[in-house]
Amino acid sequence: MAETRRRGGLHNLGTVVSFEVRRTLKRRSFWIMTLSVPLLLVLLVTLITFSNSRAFESDSDVGRVPVTFTYADASGLVDPAVAAAFGGTPAADAAAARAAVVAGRADLFVAYPDDPTREPIEVVGRDVGLLGGPNYVGVALRTLEESVRAQVGDPRVAGILTGAGEVDLVTYRDGAVAPGWASVVLPGLFIVLFYLAIVMLGNQMLQITVEEKENRVTEMILTTIHPTTLIVGKVAALLVVGVVQALVLTGPALLLPSLLPAGALQGAGLPDDVLPTGADLAAAIDPVRIAVGAALFVGAFLLFTGLLVSIGAVMPTAKEAGSAFGAVIIVLFLPFYAFGLILTEPRGLASQVLTFFPLTAPITAMLRNAAGSLAPWEAGVALAIIYGGAALFLALGVRLFRTGSISYDQRLDLRKVLGRRGARA
Amino acid sequence: MDDTPALDVRGFTMQFGAHRVLDDLSFQVRRGETFGLLGSNGSGKTTTIRALLGVHPPTAGELLVEGRPYDPAVHTRLAYLPEERGLYKKEKVLDVMTYFGQLKGLSHGEAAAWSLEFLRRVDLADHARHRIDRLSGGQQQKVQLGVTVMGNPAILILDEPTKGFDPVNRRLLLDIVEEHKRAGATVVMVTHQMEEVERLCDRVLLLKDGRAEAYGTVGEVQDAYGGRMIRLTFAGTLPASPDFHVETLETNYAELSLAPDADAQRVLRHLLDAGTTVRSFETGRTSMEEVFLRIYGADATKEA
Numbered sequence: 001m002a003e004t005r006r007r008g009g010l011h012n013l014g015t016v017v018s019f020e021v022r023r024t025l026k027r028r029s030f031w032i033m034t035l036s037v038p039l040l041l042v043l044l045v046t047l048i049t050f051s052n053s054r055a056f057e058s059d060s061d062v063g064r065v066p067v068t069f070t071y072a073d074a075s076g077l078v079d080p081a082v083a084a085a086f087g088g089t090p091a092a093d094a095a096a097a098r099a100a101v102v103a104g105r106a107d108l109f110v111a112y113p114d115d116p117t118r119e120p121i122e123v124v125g126r127d128v129g130l131l132g133g134p135n136y137v138g139v140a141l142r143t144l145e146e147s148v149r150a151q152v153g154d155p156r157v158a159g160i161l162t163g164a165g166e167v168d169l170v171t172y173r174d175g176a177v178a179p180g181w182a183s184v185v186l187p188g189l190f191i192v193l194f195y196l197a198i199v200m201l202g203n204q205m206l207q208i209t210v211e212e213k214e215n216r217v218t219e220m221i222l223t224t225i226h227p228t229t230l231i232v233g234k235v236a237a238l239l240v241v242g243v244v245q246a247l248v249l250t251g252p253a254l255l256l257p258s259l260l261p262a263g264a265l266q267g268a269g270l271p272d273d274v275l276p277t278g279a280d281l282a283a284a285i286d287p288v289r290i291a292v293g294a295a296l297f298v299g300a301f302l303l304f305t306g307l308l309v310s311i312g313a314v315m316p317t318a319k320e321a322g323s324a325f326g327a328v329i330i331v332l333f334l335p336f337y338a339f340g341l342i343l344t345e346p347r348g349l350a351s352q353v354l355t356f357f358p359l360t361a362p363i364t365a366m367l368r369n370a371a372g373s374l375a376p377w378e379a380g381v382a383l384a385i386i387y388g389g390a391a392l393f394l395a396l397g398v399r400l401f402r403t404g405s406i407s408y409d410q411r412l413d414l415r416k417v418l419g420r421r422g423a424r425a
Numbered sequence: 426m427d428d429t430p431a432l433d434v435r436g437f438t439m440q441f442g443a444h445r446v447l448d449d450l451s452f453q454v455r456r457g458e459t460f461g462l463l464g465s466n467g468s469g470k471t472t473t474i475r476a477l478l479g480v481h482p483p484t485a486g487e488l489l490v491e492g493r494p495y496d497p498a499v500h501t502r503l504a505y506l507p508e509e510r511g512l513y514k515k516e517k518v519l520d521v522m523t524y525f526g527q528l529k530g531l532s533h534g535e536a537a538a539w540s541l542e543f544l545r546r547v548d549l550a551d552h553a554r555h556r557i558d559r560l561s562g563g564q565q566q567k568v569q570l571g572v573t574v575m576g577n578p579a580i581l582i583l584d585e586p587t588k589g590f591d592p593v594n595r596r597l598l599l600d601i602v603e604e605h606k607r608a609g610a611t612v613v614m615v616t617h618q619m620e621e622v623e624r625l626c627d628r629v630l631l632l633k634d635g636r637a638e639a640y641g642t643v644g645e646v647q648d649a650y651g652g653r654m655i656r657l658t659f660a661g662t663l664p665a666s667p668d669f670h671v672e673t674l675e676t677n678y679a680e681l682s683l684a685p686d687a688d689a690q691r692v693l694r695h696l697l698d699a700g701t702t703v704r705s706f707e708t709g710r711t712s713m714e715e716v717f718l719r720i721y722g723a724d725a726t727k728e729a
Contacts, residue, residue: 019524
C-alpha cells in the first residue's frame with residue numbers, strides 16, 4: 001500500500017476529539033441544557049431572595065399584628081398596662097372567654113399558667129389560616145416578655161435574659177486570623193463542579209460506548225481505529241465539553257455577588273457578610289487544599305467516566321444502561337447522607353471506610369478536604385485509589401467495548417468476556 | 426510487485442466456549458485478485474473477517490494483512506463493509522463521511538471534497554447537509570457505500586455486500602467493486618449470491634464445519650464439484666450413456682454432467698443416433714449455485 005501512513009500509539013485521537021466536540025457543541029439541545037442551568041440558577045436565587053425577604057417581613061410581623069384578646073393570668077406576671085398596649089383585657093370568666101372564641105364571637109383568649117416556665121401558655125384563637133397562628137403566639141409571648149422586662153427594670157439584664165447578646169468570634173492559626181468558612185469555599189467548589197459534571201454529562205458518559213452499538217457503527221469504527229483511541233478520544237472530548245459548560249455556568253455565578261443590589265442580602269434576612277468577600281477568599285487560599293481538591297475532582301471525573309463507559313459497553317441500549325446509571329448515582333452521592341458524621345467524626349470508622357471505598361472516596365475525600373480534615377497521607381491514599389480505579393474501569397470499558405460492542409442486541413456476559421483471554425491458546 | 430499476500434490466514438482456530446467455530450483454517454488472498462469467502466450461515470465467514478481485522482482475538486493461529494497483523498494505524502487503505510451496518514444517524518451526511526475519511530488518513534479538506542464528489546455521483550449532493558436519519562434506507566446505503574470505498578482503498582473486504590440493497594444500489598455497488606478491481610484493488614467478498622461470485626471472483630474458499638471444504642479458482646471448484654455440463658433443449662427421449670449423468674430433467678430441457686473422460690461431440694452424436702431431436706446444445710461448467718447446493722444441500726435443508 002503505497003499511500004499507507006504510519007501513526008503513533010493513539011492514532012487519530014485528534015480526529016475523534018475534534019469530531020466529538022464539534023458535534024456536541026453543534027447540538028441545539030446541548031445549548032438549551034447548558035444555558036438553562038444558569039438561567040434557572042438566577043431564577044432560583046431571585047425566588048429565594050424574594051421569598052426569604054417575605055418570610056423575614058412575616059417573621060418580624062409576628063406578634064405585631066394588632067389583635068383584640070382576653071386573658072387570664074394565674075402567674076401574676078402580666079402587666080395589665082402592657083397587655084392593654086397589645087390589645088388585651090383581663091377576662092372576668094376564663095371559661096366564658098374561651099367559649100366565646102370557640103363560638104367565633106372573639107378572636108383570641110390567652111391563659112397564662114401559674115408557672116409559664118413549667119407549664120404551657122394556653123392560646124385559643126379563631127382560625128385565620130396557617131400563618132395567623134404564629135401571630136397569636138407572638139402576641140401571647142410578647143405580652144409576657146414585655147411585662148417581665150418592665151418588672152426587671154434594668155434593660156441590659158432584661159436583654160440578656162431574653163437572649164439578645166451578640167458574639168463576635170475570631171480564631172487564630174499560626175499567629176494569623178483563621179479564615180473560617182471562607183477556607184471551605186474554594187476546595188468546596190470542586191464538589192459542586194463534580195456534582196454538576198455528573199448531572200450534566202452523566203448521560204453522555206453512558207453514551208460513549210452505547211451510541212456505536214445502537215447505531216451499529218461499531219465494526220466500521222473498530223476496524224478504523226483502536227477502541228482505546230475511540231474511548232480516550234471521547235473522554236477527552238467530554239472533558240472539553242465539560243470545560244465549556246463550566247465556563248458558561250461559573251460566569252454568572254462569579255458575577256452574582258456584584259449583580260445583587262445593595263442590601264439585597266439583608267433584605268433576604270441574611271447577614272451582610274454571609275458571602276465571603278474577595279479579600280476573605282484571598283486570605284483563605286490554601287494552595288495545597290485547592291490542588292488536592294482539583295486532583296480529586298479530575299480523578300473522580302475519570303473514575304465515574306470509566307465506570308459508566310463499562311456499563312455502556314455491557315448494555316445493549318441507552319435505556320437499559322440508564323437503570324444502571326441510577327444505581328451508580330446513589331452510591332456516588334451516598335456520602336452526602338453521612339455528611340454530618342464525616343464532618344464531626346472524620347477519623348471515625350464510617351468516615352474512613354467511605355474515604356477509602358473507591359466509589360464513595362471521591363465525594364468523601366472532597367468533603368473532608370474542603371473541611372480541612374483530610375490528612376496528607378489520607379489524601380495520597382484516596383488519590384491512589386481513585387486514579388487506580390479510574391484506570392481499571394477505563395481499561396475494563398475498552399475491553400468490554402471491543403468484545404461486547406458487536407453483540408448488538410444482547411447484554412454482554414461478563415464471565416464470557418473476562419474468561420475469553422484464558423481460552424486463547 | 427511485492428508478492429506478499431494481501432491476506433494470509435495460517436492455522437486459524439476460533440472457539441467460543443465449547444463451540445469450535447473454525448478449526449485450523451489456512452488460506453491466502455493474492456494481491457489484485459477478487460476472492461470469494463463462501464459458506465452456509467454460521468460457517469464462520471464473518472468470524473474469520475472479524476478476527477482478521479482484530480475485532481475478535483483468535484483462539485489460535487496467525488491472521489495477517491500484507492504480512493503483519495491488522496493495524497488500523499498502518500492499514501489505512503483497507504476498506505471494510507461489515508454485515509451489520511450503520512452510521513451516526515443524528516449527524517449530517519457530509520460530517521460523517523468527512524469524519525470517516527479523516528480516520529482513513531485523508532485531510533479534512535480531501536475527505537470533504539471526495540465525499541461531495543461521491544454524493545454527486547449517487548445523486549445525493551442535495552442531501553449533504555441533511556441528517557442521516559432523514560434519508561431513506563436506500564439513500565443511507567449509498568452513504569454507507571461511500572464511507573466504505575473512500576480513500577482509494579487497496580483492499581476491499583465486503584461482508585454480504587448486496588444484503589438489503591435494492592436493485593439500483595446493488596448495481597451501483599457491483600459497478601464500484603468492478604472499478605476498484607480494474608484499478609488493481611484486492612477484493613474479498615463474503616456472499617451467498619453465487620451469480621456475483623461467478624461475475625466477479627477469481628478464486629474462492631468454501632467453508633464447511635469450520636474447515637476449508639473447497640479452495641481454488643472458480644473453475645477448479647466447479648470442476649471438482651460437478652465439472653463440465655451440457656445444457657440442451659430437445660424433443661423425444663433422452664438415451665442413457667456412461668458419458669453423462671442427468672442432473673436436471675424437465676419436459677424439453679436437461680442438464681447433463683459429463684464423465685471425466687467424456688467428449689461433448691461424442692455425446693451429441695450419441696443423442697442424434699438415438700433419434701433425439703436436439704434444438705439447442707450448450708457446453709459449460711457446473712454453476713456455483715449447483716456447487717453450493719451440493720456442498721451445503723443437507724445443511725441448507727437443516728437450516729430451513
